[in-house]
Amino acid sequence: MTNPGPTEEERRLARLVRAHDRWRGHDVFNLLPSENAVSPTARRYLSSDLAGRYTLPISMEVDGETLDNSYTGTRYTDEIESLANAAAARLFRARFATTRPLSGHIAALSAIVPLLPRGSRLLAIPPESGGYDGYAPGFVPALFGYTVRPLPADGPGHRVDAAAAVETIRRERPNAVVLGQSFFLFPYPLREIAEAAHAVDALVLYDASHVLGLIAGGEFQDPLREGADLVFGSTHKSFPGPQGGLLVTDREDLFHQLDPALVWRIFDNAHWNRIAGLAQTLLELERNGREYASTVVANSQALGRALVEAGFPLVAEADGYTRSHQLHLDRPRLRASLGIGAGAFARRLERQRLLIDLVARIGTAEATRLGLVPSDMPRLAELLARGGIRKERVGREVLAWRRSFRGLRFA
Ligand SMILES: Cc1ncc(COP(=O)(O)O)c(C=O)c1O
Structure with missing residues (x-):
């Protein structure tokens, strides 16, 4: 059979992608704070063969046999993941890292859902104070049965005041304080917040989606050293990687509780082309x-x-x-x-x-x-x-x- 060539719709699609690449890649100044430019090497990895592959390196019993993966052909994929996680741990000076979360939002779910049972109480900055909409009552909290109360971030710059935050934490006694904003100009008084949170046994979860690239480069603040239990976020805003997410922590107890809980709860396969591209970006930022x-x-x-x-x-x-x-x-x-x-x-x-x-x-x-x-x-x-x-x-x-x-x- 002869190849009839691309259809009209396929040609239209090719034109749209080419036009987009020219417009966004060469013809405008992009001043959107949620986006960044991905390095050429990372882009190459995004379109590598990894884009269509699976690996699920989880031990399981099947018909009396102990398997270490559901798939064959994964010898390089598994090493790429180890390299990516090690690079993330080094760059953020963390003991544990996972690069599997598919986005910043999924990284937030990866941190919150395995650690906090239904009925847990969260404190989060409300959207009207620059907080992320996902933490507003109708979204993640509604889906997983959490209640959420506002952590104040006042004034037009949406700054968190130490005394007001400590007073709110002592009064509300939440199970977790979720920090991070979509409108994010200034670092938090994190040591004071973490001390108050830990005194009421609350976890400090730092959503660094917007500022991850700054934290990686030693700017803004250093959440793990200042008292955050987990840091997670998008890898494509100030962090210049492909769209995705990551999570780092020094706390072995938390990491071992959440890491095995991710697969089959938050996602199944983890998009290994993205992880290769992310690993490249992590290595570039190390330099x-x-x-x-x-x-x-x-x-x-x-x-x-x-x-x-x-x-x-x-x-x-x-x-x-x-x-x-x-x-x-x-x-x-x-x-x-x-x-x-x-x-x-x-x-x-x-x-x-x-x-x-x-x-x-x-x-x-x-x-x-x-x-x-x-x-x-x-x-x-x-x-x-x-x-x-x-x-x-x-x-x-x-x-x-x-x-x-x-x-x-x-x-
Ligand atoms: C603070 C914050 N967290 C999470 C997200 C979700 O990130 P993603 O789009 O990578 O899922 C956003 C998105 O803008 C955000 O601003």
Whole structure:
């Protein structure tokens, strides 16, 4: 039979993927704080043969025979996993690590569900204070029968105050304090929180989804040394890996309770191409994560200053705007001065090839990977102001500048 060639739909799909790759990979400045640029070697591993393979290295009895895996052909896969877990443990200076969780959300479930029975009480930062929606009462807590009470994170910068957090922990006596935010500008007073939590036998679970790459590079804070029992999160926001999750801890008791509980509860197969790509990113950060993370934070702070000079309203001005990869436009002041909401404002910028998110967060992680440094931030702020505030057509200028950055730094 002759090969009839691709169908019209297949050709359309190929065009869409090519167009996406050109648009997002070359033609825009990505300032979304939830995303990053994956290194070329990690991308190659993502499309390797591993993409279609299984391994399940779990001992089981079948017809009187003891098996060490359900599959054959896994000799390299199992070694790749060991290498990835060892690299994660080294980079985060943790005794135990798993790179299996398929995303940040699944990493959160991997930490919470095996350790906390139904009926457990959680303290978490509510979404209106920049917390992650997944920890709001209707989501993970509803699914697994937890009650959740708010841990306060006040003011427009959503900072957690030590005294207020300690008072809340003593009053609520939760089973776990879940830290971490989607709007995440400043580190937590973690030592005080952990001391209060441990005094009431509560676990301290640190969702580092947004700041994992900074923590890897010794910036922001060092949760395991400051009292967190488990640290977990996404591997693709400030951490520049493929989409996925990981979890690290020093606590043998917790790790041995949760690690065997993941398979057949939270997931089955663990996507080994992603784990190979993640291992590559972990190794790259071992070499140059410190410089990457400190440049990200320096870029954020420089962009904060430049944005305010260019006329943007930002939150947390008195605190230097940020200690992370994020900056937050002050939404009420933005609306008052421009007469449009943050969503319409972000769409206006998108038409000029500048991507910020529709809830007014601006991120510097991917720009840092492209090679931008603090002295580039006034130019970036000026383009954002001309495109976003003054409604000028700056798309061509953005494109020319974007195309002058070739390859990725720190990769
Ligand atoms: C704090 C926090 N935790 C977890 C997640 C979920 O991460 P993922 O999309 O990797 O599942 C997010 C997503 O934005 C987040 O902001």
